Amino acid sequence: MTGAERAGTVYMSEPEKELPVDELKHLVSERALTGETMVLNMGPQHPSTHGVLRLLLELDGEEVINCVPDIGFLHTGIEKNMESKTYMKALVMTDRMDYLNNLGNNLAYCLAVEKLVELDVPPRAQVARVILAELQRIASHLVWLGTHALDLAAMSLFLYCFREREIILDIFEMCSGARMMTTYIRPGGLWRDLPDGFEEAVRAFLKLMPGRIDDYEAMLDKNPLWLDRTQGIGVVSAEQALGWGLTGPALRGSGVALDFRKAQPYSGYELFDFDVPVGSRGDVYDRYKVRMEEMRQSLRIIEQALEALPAGPVRSNNRKFVPPPRSELGHSMEALIHHFKLWTEGFSAPKGAVYVAVESPRGELGCYLEGDGGPKPYRVHFRTPSFASMQVLPVMSKGHLVADLVAIIGSVDIVLGDADR
Amino acid sequence: MGVEGKLGQLGVVTTTLEKMVNWGRTRAMWPMLFGLACCAIEMMSAQASNYDMSRFGMELMRASPRQSDLMIVAGRVSRKMAPVLRRLYDQMPDPKWVVAMGDCCSCGGVFNNYAIVPGVDEVVPVDVYVAGCPPRPEALIHGVLSLHEKIQAEKIRDWS
Numbered sequence: 001m002t003g004a005e006r007a008g009t010v011y012m013s014e015p016e017k018e019l020p021v022d023e024l025k026h027l028v029s030e031r032a033l034t035g036e037t038m039v040l041n042m043g044p045q046h047p048s049t050h051g052v053l054r055l056l057l058e059l060d061g062e063e064v065i066n067c068v069p070d071i072g073f074l075h076t077g078i079e080k081n082m083e084s085k086t087y088m089k090a091l092v093m094t095d096r097m098d099y100l101n102n103l104g105n106n107l108a109y110c111l112a113v114e115k116l117v118e119l120d121v122p123p124r125a126q127v128a129r130v131i132l133a134e135l136q137r138i139a140s141h142l143v144w145l146g147t148h149a150l151d152l153a154a155m156s157l158f159l160y161c162f163r164e165r166e167i168i169l170d171i172f173e174m175c176s177g178a179r180m181m182t183t184y185i186r187p188g189g190l191w192r193d194l195p196d197g198f199e200e201a202v203r204a205f206l207k208l209m210p211g212r213i214d215d216y217e218a219m220l221d222k223n224p225l226w227l228d229r230t231q232g233i234g235v236v237s238a239e240q241a242l243g244w245g246l247t248g249p250a251l252r253g254s255g256v257a258l259d260f261r262k263a264q265p266y267s268g269y270e271l272f273d274f275d276v277p278v279g280s281r282g283d284v285y286d287r288y289k290v291r292m293e294e295m296r297q298s299l300r301i302i303e304q305a306l307e308a309l310p311a312g313p314v315r316s317n318n319r320k321f322v323p324p325p326r327s328e329l330g331h332s333m334e335a336l337i338h339h340f341k342l343w344t345e346g347f348s349a350p351k352g353a354v355y356v357a358v359e360s361p362r363g364e365l366g367c368y369l370e371g372d373g374g375p376k377p378y379r380v381h382f383r384t385p386s387f388a389s390m391q392v393l394p395v396m397s398k399g400h401l402v403a404d405l406v407a408i409i410g411s412v413d414i415v416l417g418d419a420d421r
Numbered sequence: 422m423g424v425e426g427k428l429g430q431l432g433v434v435t436t437t438l439e440k441m442v443n444w445g446r447t448r449a450m451w452p453m454l455f456g457l458a459c460c461a462i463e464m465m466s467a468q469a470s471n472y473d474m475s476r477f478g479m480e481l482m483r484a485s486p487r488q489s490d491l492m493i494v495a496g497r498v499s500r501k502m503a504p505v506l507r508r509l510y511d512q513m514p515d516p517k518w519v520v521a522m523g524d525c526c527s528c529g530g531v532f533n534n535y536a537i538v539p540g541v542d543e544v545v546p547v548d549v550y551v552a553g554c555p556p557r558p559e560a561l562i563h564g565v566l567s568l569h570e571k572i573q574a575e576k577i578r579d580w581s
Contacts, residue, residue, distance in 0.1 A: 044502065044505055045455050045484075045486075045505065045509055046484070047454045047484040051456065051457070051458070051461070052457060052502060052505075072499075072501050073499060073501050073502045073505070074457060074458055074496075074497070074499055074502065075499050075501060075536050076458075076497055076499065076532055076534075076536050076537055077532065077534040077535055077536035077537065078532075080534060080535070081532060081533070081534045092531060093531065096458070096459060096497075096531070096554075099458060099459035099462060100462065143462065143465075146469075147465075158469065159469055159470045160470075162465065162466060162469030162470055162471070163469070163470045163471060165466075166466070166470075166471045169466075179463075179555075179557065180459060180462065180463065180555055181459070181554055181555070416458075417458050417459065420499075
């Protein structure tokens with residue numbers, strides 16, 4: 001059978017229902033109804049929308065009059081799905097939410113679970129979590145820088161950034177066996193101890209990376225095209241940014257020094273010395289500068305954390321919540337019972353709700369967790385930064401050209417898996 | 422019978438038209454620049470410096486379905502995305518192939534809920550499934566090479 005014939009016989013999903021024009025009228029201005037401006041669809045399959053974002057654009061020539069984001073093309077039902085899993089098994093879903101910040105999502109969820117059941121985390125695990133979360137931040141910023149530059153036609157940077165990202169992924173693979181979906185941070189600590197050679201690998205990365213960041217910055221800052229296309233584009237003032245709920249580098253680019261690692265320290269961030277870079281103009285260029293500086297600050301944190309990494313266990317000793325080490329299963333009946341109970345039924349969390357916010361590479365990543373006394377969460381909700389930043393796109397893009405819109409989307413650093421989940 | 426031997430010095434190769442056409446189709450296959458979720462990041466890695474898919478004639482990703490031969494469905498397909506995906510597939514000119522990259526679009530993966538289509542083969546015909554969550558870039562390259570092998574055995578009439 002040929003490909004074309006096979007295609008004819010397969011099940012077709014439901015045909016798209018055409019929305020009546022009247023239902024869409026409120027999205028566009030009067031001028032669009034008379035045909036003076038053009039209404040154009042951008043996405044969901046578009047190389048510069050960083051995933052499956054769809055924008056409804058109203059254009060006057062090339063100038064954007066209005067832009068209406070349409071999300072949900074990657075809605076995965078993760079929050080609902082987590083309600084049918086035990087607290088420990090629901091963790092794997094968080095990896096797949098914001099797929100550039102897997103360990104950060106693990107961290108947010110684990111902190112919430114630990115807060116709900118009042119579980120302690122050994123100091124070694126705390127510091128290891130910081131190292132991994134900061135490595136993940138650098139990896140995420142590298143993907144952002146590569147794709148953002150690619151959108152603005154600086155192709156070579158994409159290749160360089162992914163080269164460095166592979167080094168970080170190799171470190172993650174060393175720890176957990178997986179490149180992206182690590183599920184390495186678990187409630188009560190880590191899955192297992194950091195492997196041999198971990199510190200050497202991170203130190204080698206620390207030695208290599210500062211020069212590379214300088215190179216990238218020089219490549220872009222000395223490029224007049226880059227400056228023309230980023231400076232003064234997509235300006236959002238500090239008041240507007242706060243009003244629209246922006247967080248992370250997009251907010252700091254507008255000059256508000258809000259960083260949850262400083263404002264509400266978690267996992268021992270208060271022990272490390274680092275700066276919160278801020279911009280002044282709030283344009284695409286400032287947001288780029290903030291992220292570049294953040295990578296340097298992350299390297300500083302990792303360096304301090306490596307020095308401070310204590311010896312000791314990486315998992316809580318509370319057997320009611322954390323499975324016993326594999327080595328005990330052979331000779332301890334009690335350990336076997338705990339292992340069996342935890343992996344079949346799971347642990348029960350008390351009734352109550354907690355909210356924990358962490359600083360993801362994109363901003364405030366909050367996890368709201370509600371327990372009902374049983375082994376499964378009653379409700380899980382994530383306050384994701386991409387979802388909040390998406391709504392500011394119309395504000396930023398008004399009056400700019402379509403080509404600038406690509407720069408603006410890139411500068412907000414949207415991950416659709418994060419927005420739609 | 423010995424024609425190649427005699428004509429070898431002239432730089433002539435004899436083959437069947439079918440083999441030559443299939444060879445041509447595999448050596449410059451243009452995938453569609455179309456990522457859905459996590460697997461798209463690994464697809465980008467496969468294109469980037471360390472794995473470099475251009476070794477197999479695939480460095481040119483086209484953003485337009487009208488210019489591409491291969492759809493790599495990279496990531497989970499939601500119910501809202503499925504009709505869009507089908508439309509994109511219909512816009513691709515023949516001959517065209519589909520690689521389902523990752524567990525989610527092969528079988529639903531870890532997601533068993535209302536939002537995710539349990540396997541993209543409910544919407545478009547799939548030639549090669551690549552397992553993994555997400556598959557390593559090597560796995561994607563292996564999947565693409567498997568597709569090349571499959572194409573080598575195709576008949577010209579399949580697409581006429």
